[in-house]
Amino acid sequence: MLVVSYSYCYSEVITGQTNNATGNGYTWNMADILPPEAGIEVSGVFHRYTITKDPSTDATVVIRNEDAINGGYVYERSDSWDQLPGNTKVGFDPMITNIPGNRWGPGEIFVNGDGTISDSNISYTYKFDTCYNPLLDPSCDGYFDSMYAYLLDNGFFNTIEYDDPYYDELVQKYLEENADTEIKEVEVAEVELEEEEKEEEVSLSDLLAITGAAESIGNADQQAYALKQLSGTSQIQTYYTVTINGGIYEDSLSFEDKDIPDNRKALSNLASQQLHRDMVRLQYD
Secondary structure, three states: OOEEEEEEOOEEEEEEEOOOOOOOOOEEOHHHOOOOOOOOEEEEEEEEEEEEOOOOOOEEEEEEEEEOOOOOEEEEEEEEOOOOOOEEEEEEEEEEEEEEHHHEEEEEEEEEEOOEEEEEEEEEEEEEEOOOOHHHOOOOOOHHHHHHHHHHHOOOOOOOOOOOOOHHHHHHHHHHHHHHHHHHHHHHHHHHHHHHHHHHHHHHHHHHHHHHHHHHHHOHHHHHHHHHHHOOHHHHHHHHOOOOOOOOOOOOOOOOOOOOOOOHHHHHHHHHHHHHHHHHHOOOO
């Protein structure tokens, strides 16, 4: 089989000729003759045969292929041998336009009349574009557009719905397990919160107790009572009976006159203490 090819763009056009269709008989199936490539087209039919007959008789040799799509015959030729002696015929019938390979149905060669056929050879010339279907090769022009169209037509971009009979059971089990964990976490958080609140209550009680003592010391009545207790003769008499050796102590230090700035930190502390005191008093007023 002779094959000639030429290429353009990313595709390659293959041309060739089939083997003898009558190699196994005078009828044949084109699926066994033409190559299986998609987009193949038949461009011509070559024929050769020998007819044996009496010159005084009539005979016609018929070569034809059924039209697998439209019915009838996609190719048919008749050679009249009426009143002619037998001989060998060789010829080629080019197609006016290439005919797609899927239209070429079963073929046959036979004689109508008086005569017999021998040494027959029927073959078909064809061509096909390797990128007739761009999906066959990523190097083909239009491959990606064709692939996208193919995927779209076959529903590859549709949402896949999958009904898992175990899905609900697994979800419910997960929720139950996590619910127990969350309940435990909440209980622990509540216990910790209660402990923190108790600590705050104790601290506040201590603070109020200290603050109450400060209030008591600053009260005028309490101060008067304390001075009265301290002024008792029995308690301070010894201080009057003690003799302290005295004398004259000369000054040995001298200080320059200088303004002493206010202690801003002390003032700030006093202001904070006053604010704290006012806030505490608000609880009772």
